[in-house]
Amino acid sequence: MEIFDLVDYPNNTETIAKWYFNEWDYKDPKATLNSVIKKISTVTNRFSFVAHIDDELVGAGEIEYREYSQYLTYNYWLDGIYVPIEHRGKGISTALITYAKSKAIDLKLPAIYLRCESHLVALYETHNFQVICHEETKYIMQYICNP
Numbered sequence: 001m002e003i004f005d006l007v008d009y010p011n012n013t014e015t016i017a018k019w020y021f022n023e024w025d026y027k028d029p030k031a032t033l034n035s036v037i038k039k040i041s042t043v044t045n046r047f048s049f050v051a052h053i054d055d056e057l058v059g060a061g062e063i064e065y066r067e068y069s070q071y072l073t074y075n076y077w078l079d080g081i082y083v084p085i086e087h088r089g090k091g092i093s094t095a096l097i098t099y100a101k102s103k104a105i106d107l108k109l110p111a112i113y114l115r116c117e118s119h120l121v122a123l124y125e126t127h128n129f130q131v132i133c134h135e136e137t138k139y140i141m142q143y144i145c146n147p
Contacts, residue, residue, distance in 0.1 A: 003099040006048035013041055016060045019082050051092050059083040059092040063100055078114040097127045104145040111144050
């Protein structure tokens with residue numbers, strides 16, 4: 001398995017957008033497949049990466065800068081970690097998370113945050129993320145990159 005920057009594999013963008021739209025963005029009545037393609041194609045405030053096995057796209061993720069009014073000091077977010085069902089259980093999400101942490105350290109980010117559902121908390125805890133807040137259905141987790 002190898003991890004690459006999405007900018008080096010732009011032909012993966014539409015597939016990733018379909019994954020994201022079908023998994024999360026369909027819940028937003030304003031979202032369309034084209035709007036998701038546009039969003040993940042943007043390199044401003046976003047660093048996207050992909051996992052390949054034998055030249056096949058098998059996962060994706062991103063680190064993005066965004067501001068939440070309720071989390072004013074949490075600026076860098078790990079987001080979009082996605083592995084299609086047929087490739088789960090192969091260590092791909094672990095590789096994507098490890099890559100993201102390494103990239104955040106290289107970028108000298110102080111910390112990265114993520115929002116996840118309760119069934120994913122244990123996974124992220126194995127990668128040294130800690131729960132710092134609990135919303136109604138989501139947990140906010142933090143990984144300190146460069147203290």
